[in-house]
Amino acid sequence: MSDQKSQSAQAQKKSDTDYWKANLRIIMISLVIWALVSFGFGILLRPMLSGISVGGTDLGFWFAQQGSILVFLVLIFFYAWRMNRLDREFGTEEE
Amino acid sequence: MDQFTINLLFVGASFALYIGIAIWARAGSTSEFYAAGRGVHPVTNGMATAADWMSAASFISMAGLIAFTGYDNSTYLMGWTGGYVLLALLLAPYLRKFGKFTVSEFIGDRFYSPTARMVAVVALLVASLTYVIGQMTGVGVAFGRFLEVSNELGLFIGAGVVFAYAVFGGMKGVTYTQVAQYCVLIMAYTIPAIFISLQLTGNPIPGLGLFSEHQASGQPLLQKLDQIVTELGFKEYTAHHGDTFNMVLFTLSLMIGTAGLPHVIMRFFTVPRVADARWSAGWTLVFIALLYLTAPAVGAMARLNITEQFWPNGTDAQAVSVETIDSDPAYDWMATWEQTGLLGWEDKNGDGRIQYYNDASPEMQERAETEGWDGNELTNFNRDILVLANPEIANLPSWVIGLVAAGGLAAALSTAAGLLLAISSAVSHDLIKGQLNPKISEKGELLSARVAMAAAIIVATYLGLNPPGFAAQTVALAFGLAAASIFPALMMGIFTKVNNKGAVAGMLTGLIVTVIYIFLHKGWFFIPGTNSFDDSDPLFFTIKSTSFGAVGALLNFVVAFTVSGMTEDLPEAIEELVESVRVPRGAAAAQDH
Numbered sequence A: 001m002s003d004q005k006s007q008s009a010q011a012q013k014k015s016d017t018d019y020w021k022a023n024l025r026i027i028m029i030s031l032v033i034w035a036l037v038s039f040g041f042g043i044l045l046r047p048m049l050s051g052i053s054v055g056g057t058d059l060g061f062w063f064a065q066q067g068s069i070l071v072f073l074v075l076i077f078f079y080a081w082r083m084n085r086l087d088r089e090f091g092t093e094e095e
Numbered sequence B: 001m002d003q004f005t006i007n008l009l010f011v012g013a014s015f016a017l018y019i020g021i022a023i024w025a026r027a028g029s030t031s032e033f034y035a036a037g038r039g040v041h042p043v044t045n046g047m048a049t050a051a052d053w054m055s056a057a058s059f060i061s062m063a064g065l066i067a068f069t070g071y072d073n074s075t076y077l078m079g080w081t082g083g084y085v086l087l088a089l090l091l092a093p094y095l096r097k098f099g100k101f102t103v104s105e106f107i108g109d110r111f112y113s114p115t116a117r118m119v120a121v122v123a124l125l126v127a128s129l130t131y132v133i134g135q136m137t138g139v140g141v142a143f144g145r146f147l148e149v150s151n152e153l154g155l156f157i158g159a160g161v162v163f164a165y166a167v168f169g170g171m172k173g174v175t176y177t178q179v180a181q182y183c184v185l186i187m188a189y190t191i192p193a194i195f196i197s198l199q200l201t202g203n204p205i206p207g208l209g210l211f212s213e214h215q216a217s218g219q220p221l222l223q224k225l226d227q228i229v230t231e232l233g234f235k236e237y238t239a240h241h242g243d244t245f246n247m248v249l250f251t252l253s254l255m256i257g258t259a260g261l262p263h264v265i266m267r268f269f270t271v272p273r274v275a276d277a278r279w280s281a282g283w284t285l286v287f288i289a290l291l292y293l294t295a296p297a298v299g300a301m302a303r304l305n306i307t308e309q310f311w312p313n314g315t316d317a318q319a320v321s322v323e324t325i326d327s328d329p330a331y332d333w334m335a336t337w338e339q340t341g342l343l344g345w346e347d348k349n350g351d352g353r354i355q356y357y358n359d360a361s362p363e364m365q366e367r368a369e370t371e372g373w374d375g376n377e378l379t380n381f382n383r384d385i386l387v388l389a390n391p392e393i394a395n396l397p398s399w400v401i402g403l404v405a406a407g408g409l410a411a412a413l414s415t416a417a418g419l420l421l422a423i424s425s426a427v428s429h430d431l432i433k434g435q436l437n438p439k440i441s442e443k444g445e446l447l448s449a450r451v452a453m454a455a456a457i458i459v460a461t462y463l464g465l466n467p468p469g470f471a472a473q474t475v476a477l478a479f480g481l482a483a484a485s486i487f488p489a490l491m492m493g494i495f496t497k498v499n500n501k502g503a504v505a506g507m508l509t510g511l512i513v514t515v516i517y518i519f520l521h522k523g524w525f526f527i528p529g530t531n532s533f534d535d536s537d538p539l540f541f542t543i544k545s546t547s548f549g550a551v552g553a554l555l556n557f558v559v560a561f562t563v564s565g566m567t568e569d570l571p572e573a574i575e576e577l578v579e580s581v582r583v584p585r586g587a588a589a590a591q592d593h
Helices: A002-044 A059-090 B003-026 B030-034 B042-053 B056-098 B103-110 B114-146 B151-167 B175-201 B221-231 B244-258 B262-269 B274-292 B295-310 B322-327 B329-338 B362-371 B383-393 B398-436 B442-465 B471-495 B500-522 B549-566 B572-581
Strands: none
Touching (some): A059 B056, A059 B274, B003 B398, B056 B295, B103 B471, B103 B572, B151 B398, B151 B442, B244 B549, B262 B471, B383 B398
């Protein structure tokens, strides 16, 4: 009996570890996009995007003043949706 | 009815609305009052959090800073929204799972150390107090204008109102009051922007109008703006002038500061479920974005309007005459704002006209020579007045101006009162009851809370008279402090196995180094004249004191990992706590099923 119990506890632990790894991967991808649109397109890579014009200025200006904010919104909602699905896959959701 | 009466009417009506809702909501039951946030839909909660978050810095100050600097101040836009991504991905769901109520409680429990909790409390106090100074600056501007008195008198009156507001409970915790505040605030911000966008571009959405055609000239709006400001010797609006390294660090400081400030994080502790914590952060950003996508349009359009008012016949013709300023109702805003001491002009060369140009530019100096100008005659234009003066400059109807008055006050008062409450509860609950005198009576605790609140507002008012910067800049310093101390500790608490000694050493290093760096540049305890360096020529590379929070955070991480690596491992119970925080299961019961 107790052997079975510790086995299921171990399986649970393994599944929780996998869940956490999957979560970290999603966070990583999201943060790369987060940095790319703000620090990247908005600031550091702006000179490279200067050829693409948007309403009297260039794409980098748009990313710095509006584009990055819109991408941030998409990222947060994507993360919430993806994590709620991950919770169901791993059975880690709240009851 | 004159403008003064209309303003009072709007401000009065909005306050009656908040108080009415507060009374109506309180009439329910006390348990409902304490459980504010629980059982509230994530959309409603997001709206309330947005009202809590957007302060005088966002509402009154930010667009003005963008207007006069252009692209380089996009940092505020990216920084204060990008932080929500960090909050949603790295903190909110786990702190909700942990299930306590304050940030310092989490740090105290996770790092199994009362010392860690104390350091967190001190860091929160330093950051919150700096934040309040920025708010008081905005409160002074708003009250000065709407009571038509000097900025100083406005600040004193405002301080009294904020104190009363906070003592009455600030109507905090009542989610629906904050929803009402959000509605007033966002209408007050967007309605004038819609009018102005229609006037200039014909596009009713200001955020799109910014990238549309300027109807009067047929050029794209931003191109027209670039042209007109460079003709007067100012820097091109859309171009990058400052140094890139500083801009990146400043943006990063604001982002991680956003995720480290207690009054916003706290709201995610009380949502019903972990999943709601994730959604709530998203909804909060939706409501914040409505203002933040409009702000760059407000800034650019106001800059264009102001410049054209001073050069009504174009920049190569004659400037506006003093006679026009005195008699034309379109220039009435100048007289009303002059009373506050935040706007000033002077006909230096006595030609009966006010020339507004950049007198530091060599080409303009040449032109001044030939035309007989004697320097820039718009001698003072405080950046913090731009948003409030904007509808007057654009000659909008008086009800719009009254609405903006109500919105500005809602933004400044709600956040200032909320911060004062956070300060007083940190002092009375965490510092005195939790540490210095655990046996203090409930009455004594309440009294110490009031004393702390009064002390905080006196300090903030005194420093608000000579603030270390415009409202948003002062607030940015507060974010740097939170970034350097709180955010790294929270993140390491969830994502790493850093121990108590590491966390304490890290937080202390981050906080102390950042505080000293700020004081060296902005004056010790922000007292003017006591600074040894200036942000135009900073101590460490090109890093300005406003951008230093990111460096402080980095130091915090490095020191914490080093110290933790050299000392013992985590106790087993804490290791289990970290594992459990990472998984949503069992959040409601806080134990196994």
